Amino acid sequence: MNLLTVNNLSVRTEHQSGPINILDNLNFKLESGKSLGVVGESGCGKSMAAFAIMGLLPENMTASGEVMFGKNLLNLPEKELCKIRGNRISMIFQEPMTALNPVQPIGFQVAESLILHKNLSRHQAQRQASKVLDRVGLPAKKFSRSLYPHQLSGGQRQRVVIAIAMVCEPELIIADEPTTALDVTIQEQILALISELVIEENMALMLITHDLGVVAENTDQMLVMYAGRIVEKGPTNKVFEHLAHPYTRGLFASIPDTEKSANDLSRHPENPKNSRLSTIPGRVPEFWERTKGCSFADRCSRAQAKCFSELPDETRISNGHSAACFFPWEQNA
Amino acid sequence: MKQEKNANTLLQIRELVREYILPRQHIFIPPKRFRALDGVSLSLNYGESFGIVGESGCGKSTLARTVLALESPQSGEVCFQGKVLHTLKTKDLRRMRRGMQMIFQDPYGSLDPRHSVSQIVSEPLTLLREVTLKIQQHQVAEALENVGLSPADANKFPHEFSGGQRQRIAIARALITRPSLIVADEPVSALDVSVQAQVLNLMMDLREQHGLAYLFISHDLSIVRHMTTNVAVMYAGRIVETGPTETLFDHAQHPYTRALLEAVPRPDPSRKRTGRLKKSASTQLFPETEGGCAYASRCPLVEEKCREKSPSLLNLNNSSAMESDKNPAEIVHKVACYKPLDSVVSV
Numbered sequence: 001m002n003l004l005t006v007n008n009l010s011v012r013t014e015h016q017s018g019p020i021n022i023l024d025n026l027n028f029k030l031e032s033g034k035s036l037g038v039v040g041e042s043g044c045g046k047s048m049a050a051f052a053i054m055g056l057l058p059e060n061m062t063a064s065g066e067v068m069f070g071k072n073l074l075n076l077p078e079k080e081l082c083k084i085r086g087n088r089i090s091m092i093f094q095e096p097m098t099a100l101n102p103v104q105p106i107g108f109q110v111a112e113s114l115i116l117h118k119n120l121s122r123h124q125a126q127r128q129a130s131k132v133l134d135r136v137g138l139p140a141k142k143f144s145r146s147l148y149p150h151q152l153s154g155g156q157r158q159r160v161v162i163a164i165a166m167v168c169e170p171e172l173i174i175a176d177e178p179t180t181a182l183d184v185t186i187q188e189q190i191l192a193l194i195s196e197l198v199i200e201e202n203m204a205l206m207l208i209t210h211d212l213g214v215v216a217e218n219t220d221q222m223l224v225m226y227a228g229r230i231v232e233k234g235p236t237n238k239v240f241e242h243l244a245h246p247y248t249r250g251l252f253a254s255i256p257d258t259e260k261s262a263n264d265l266s267r268h269p270e271n272p273k274n275s276r277l278s279t280i281p282g283r284v285p286e287f288w289e290r291t292k293g294c295s296f297a298d299r300c301s302r303a304q305a306k307c308f309s310e311l312p313d314e315t316r317i318s319n320g321h322s323a324a325c326f327f328p329w330e331q332n333a
Numbered sequence: 334m335k336q337e338k339n340a341n342t343l344l345q346i347r348e349l350v351r352e353y354i355l356p357r358q359h360i361f362i363p364p365k366r367f368r369a370l371d372g373v374s375l376s377l378n379y380g381e382s383f384g385i386v387g388e389s390g391c392g393k394s395t396l397a398r399t400v401l402a403l404e405s406p407q408s409g410e411v412c413f414q415g416k417v418l419h420t421l422k423t424k425d426l427r428r429m430r431r432g433m434q435m436i437f438q439d440p441y442g443s444l445d446p447r448h449s450v451s452q453i454v455s456e457p458l459t460l461l462r463e464v465t466l467k468i469q470q471h472q473v474a475e476a477l478e479n480v481g482l483s484p485a486d487a488n489k490f491p492h493e494f495s496g497g498q499r500q501r502i503a504i505a506r507a508l509i510t511r512p513s514l515i516v517a518d519e520p521v522s523a524l525d526v527s528v529q530a531q532v533l534n535l536m537m538d539l540r541e542q543h544g545l546a547y548l549f550i551s552h553d554l555s556i557v558r559h560m561t562t563n564v565a566v567m568y569a570g571r572i573v574e575t576g577p578t579e580t581l582f583d584h585a586q587h588p589y590t591r592a593l594l595e596a597v598p599r600p601d602p603s604r605k606r607t608g609r610l611k612k613s614a615s616t617q618l619f620p621e622t623e624g625g626c627a628y629a630s631r632c633p634l635v636e637e638k639c640r641e642k643s644p645s646l647l648n649l650n651n652s653s654a655m656e657s658d659k660n661p662a663e664i665v666h667k668v669a670c671y672k673p674l675d676s677v678v679s680v
Contacts, residue, residue, distance in 0.1 A: 041525035154389075183388035183552060190594040210526065213598030237602040252600060254530035256559035276537065277530040277559065283495050284525065 003032040003171055003204050004053070008065035011045075011052050014290050022048050022061065022287055024228045030221070032171060035198060035205040037215030037236065039251075040225035041284055046208045049225075050174045054091060055081045069172070077230045087117040090165040093195070094177040097155035100149040106133070107145025107230055110163045117168050129167060136163045136193060145208060155186035159193070163290045166197055173198065174206045179214070216240055227295035233319025243314075244323035246300045250280040256274075294325070310319055336678070342412075343513055343546050344377040344400065351395055369395040370406070374646075379513060382540065382547035384578065386554055392570040393550045397516045400548060402426055403434055415516070424608035427555035431461060434507035438519040444491040450477070451487035454506045461510065476505040479542075480535060486555035497528035504535065508543070516548045521556065533560060554597050558582050566590045567604075569627035572646060576666030586649065586666070586673035589628050626670070634672050644669045669670035 005190055011023040013247060021201040023045045030036045040046045043070060052063045067088065073081065093099035108128035115121045120128065129272075130140055136159040148318040149157055159176065165173055179187035195218055198205045207219055215222050215236065221301040222239055224247065243249040254277055257282040282299040291297070306326055314322040351370040369392045377383045385393050398404045402410055411418045413429060413589045420430060434457070437443035442452055455474045458464060464472070474484035480501040492501055494498070500517065500520065507515050520536070521529040539545055549604045551557050557564055558578055565575040566587065574587040625640040626632070632639065644667040 041527060184554070184596040185388065185592055187598075191598075211598060212526075212600040216600045216602045217598050217604055238603045240600060249565040251526055254527050255600065256530075256533075257599075277345050279530040279534060280527040283497060283528060 001032060002029045003069070004030040004206075005068040006049075006053070006066070007068070008159060009049070009052060009063065009067060010065055011048055011057065011061050013061045017288050020180070020288055020290070022228055023052065023063075024252055025065070026230055027229065028223055028233060030172070030204050030206060032204050033124040033199075033202045034092065034209060034221060035195075037222040037263040038206065038208045039210065039212060039215050041210060041251075043227075043287070045286055046225050047176055048228075050084045050091065050176050050206065050208055054076050054085060054089060054174065072183040081141035083117070086113045086170075086172050087168045089172045089174065090168065090170045092158075092161055092165045092173060092175040092178045094180055095163045096154060096181070097149065099161050100157060101150055106138075106143075106152070106160045110160065110167050113168050129163070132163045132167045133160070135197070136160075136166075137189075138163070142267075142313040154182055155190060158182060158186075158190050162190070162194065166201065169201060170203060172206065172294070174208070176208045178207075179212070180210070184255065194218075212255065224251075227290055228287065229295065229298065230324065232321075232323040232325075238318055238321045242317060242321070242329075244317045244321070245296075245318035245325050246302050246327075246329065247296045247325075249278070249329060250278070250299075253278040254280060289291070341378045343381075343414060345412040346373060346400065346627045347410050347412070348376050349373045349396070349399060349411065351392075351399055351404060351405045352407050368570050370399065372409070373567075373570070373572055375407075375435050375572070375575065376566055377514070377546055377548065380540070380544045380546055381563065382549055382561045384557035384564040385473050385548065385550045385567060386552065386557050386564060387567035388552060388593075391567045393552075393567055394518055396567075396669070397518045397548065397550055399613070401435060401516055402430070408615075427461075431457070431510040432512050432513040433516065434510060434512040436500070436503050436507050436515060436517040436520045440496055440503055441491075441523070443503055444499055446491055447641055448490075449487065450482075450489055450491070450502055453502060454487070454492070457506065457510045464674075472509055473505075476509045477502075479508060479539065480505045482612070494598075495528075495531055500524060500532050501535065504532075504539070508539065511543070512545070513547045514548065518550045519552070520553065522553065529556075535559070554582075554594060560609070566593070569613050571627065571643075571669065573628065574666075574668045575646070580666050584666075586668040587670045588632050588634055588672075588674065591674060592631075634674075636671065636673055644671050651675065 003016050006026055006028050007025040009020050009023060010331050012019050012021055026049060029035070037051065038046045051057050053073065054331050057063060063074050065074065073084070106296070107129055108127055111122070111125035111130060114125035114128055115122060126145065128144055133145065134140060138156060138159055149160065152160065172186055179196065182190060191214065194205065207215065209215060214316065219236050222233065222236045222247065228249050232239060232248045243252055256277060280299050285295055291308065293308040294312050299302040300307065312324050312326045314324050315328055316322050317328060349370050350368065351373055352368050354367045355365045369662065373396060385396060387393050395404065402411070405419050414432060416429060418426065418429065434480045448509045451470065454476055458472065459467050473487055476674055477484050477486055482498065482501055482505070491502065494502065521532050524532060535542055536547070537560070540547065549557060549560050561578050563576065564581055565572045566589065567573065568589050570660045574581060574585070576592045581590070582594065601679055605676050624642060626643050629635045646667045649666050649668060
């Protein structure tokens, strides 16, 4: 059963040059208990998609289309949305220091949504919150519930944010770059924790990141976004097996590999003299610079006249895997 | 002196210690000290790039600042082109500084928004007061072309550029004094992946063209592997493992290096994380230790010995130790651990 179905989700805003689409016709589904990775560079709209689903868009932006989560979330009045937010859908934010309240002890911050959503008394909520904090690796013996966020390290703060997100046992957790502010070893712990909780509680996870490695290791399904559109989507292992969209391929090739050396011929067969990374020329267009054709066309090596004038539809690559491109790559070389 | 023995050595750091005094907890108790650098030694040849990896708080940036003489060490010395930096007079130090420049992490914070690109790039020259304005402008144009910008960009302001272009401006500013050493403190971590590769390629090209040496500081192991010939892994102010990049990455000996390498997510879906890692016991990054190895409390292979005395940085096998005595500039694989992992056993 699909827990979340997003149909033709667009987000518009006014700009000096007229109305522009920040997000353009997003379509995707997420089953309960599954995880979906959303990858893209900064400014591609991946965080906006999360905000649109949560109904947290800035005032000057309007969303259209459908976000089906039982009901269409886009049509719900604010009062109804408040009952869902933090209760049935919750969010893990990127920067734990700004996501937490600096003047409230962590125990209360976790308990707060229980008091709000589950009608528990303050005392009951605190007890429940303490259990959840144990779960995320902050045992009461070592971490008093009356500690304040500034007394914790970055990784510990992120654990508190995770505790807040899962305390009401939501059906869907949206994690927006949960580990970008953390070191690699802490990142590993936090991602392992999120995956573990999601599986144990049978929650669905939408993991937003710019790191292809994080998506590969932690998700079942994935979307690649570029300039407000989905350019490639499908089951994670199928997408990595066969990178079809030129953008995904470029993104993949521009990461230096820890396992293979720069001298490894198999990775850069066209450039055996090592040292150079393959790059995507140019830069991501600003949202007011987007053209009516494929927004990747002017950086793409495979682009033809058609790409500049028409918007490509989803091309089926294999079962469940599609790319929005007229000339997708056939198979991995 | 050592540097006379080897004319190739550009930068030699010996037993560098930098301590910070923490806020006083009580008026009758002397304030605690925090050792950001605890006996760091390394050497760098002309035209070489040396990587420093480690997690935040391990002292990488303090090292960078001390190398540039922006901080003075409590003990130890930094030798740049044969001169000990911290004993120089201000005037001489200023002259030395033209040989070393820095590229900062955040291209938004490191460029003055009210200065034009030409002002930003020429500022090091203005401070040196050696050339006329006309020559300066000429050199600015040259530096901008070097980094792939157009000389016409000189009159624009930083806000007109994207992140990658701003980092190019920062690189142009570093290049203009024709330095022999560039200290790059996380130069691409604020950039997007596709732009990151462009800037890294540019840095590689410039190294070849100008014979630059880089001290390349990063937390991203894959970038360090790609960019450097030698590397040092730092943990809690000490170098725990150092050696030629390829050898170190392929045969990591220190448990910490191994943990770092394993923690890097790879774009390979068959490597699913779930269940691979148990809830980690230690959440404290750099626990306080009394004398022993700083990594002991996180180390899976810890022994009694590790908690008592901190291991020193030793060569892995004796044959390479002999070679290194002959040639002090050659970097051999060294590790500070009583129980280095055997590279043969590893997968």
